[in-house]
Amino acid sequence: MNYWLMKSEPDAFSLDDLKNRPDQTEPWDGVRNYQARNFMRDDMKIGDGVLFYHSNCKTPGIVGLAEVASEPYPDRWQFDPESSYFDPRSDPDNPRWILVDIRYKRHLDRVVSLKEIKAHAEDLGDFALTRKGNRLSIMPVSRQQWDYLIDLEKQ
DNA sequence: GCCAACGTTGGC
């Protein structure tokens, strides 16, 4: 089992939005970054743990838990010319953008903020979230980091 | 709203 952190802007799609979806499940569409795509396409397995992170908001941080809920499959918006996610260079026979579904698990009792995570950077070790200039929207989390971050919730 | 970081694009 692998662990991940996935960023979302709450104004666009929040953890509450995920919770309120039918089956509490949503395709993680709109990813147009190759590194993030590769994680979804090559490394994610059904049941993998997901830290749901709110970015670009008042208090950026981890707000809850989700899980990978599907095998990888093509993002349909890449073929829709009306969509802002349309990619005219994606070949339907060999789709460029691949996603997985994400299912809601629970909210944390409180937000574990980026500020707080940074304060524990030394304990967390190498972590994409706290690396300088990090812009990845999907990143791997080690088991140790997962446990540590969820432990912070209770402090 | 600002701006640093950084990925992508396209001319050459």
Next chain:
DNA sequence: GCCAACGTTGGC
């Protein structure tokens, strides 16, 4: 293949 221009991300 280089690299300047440009667009986006995302913290602050």
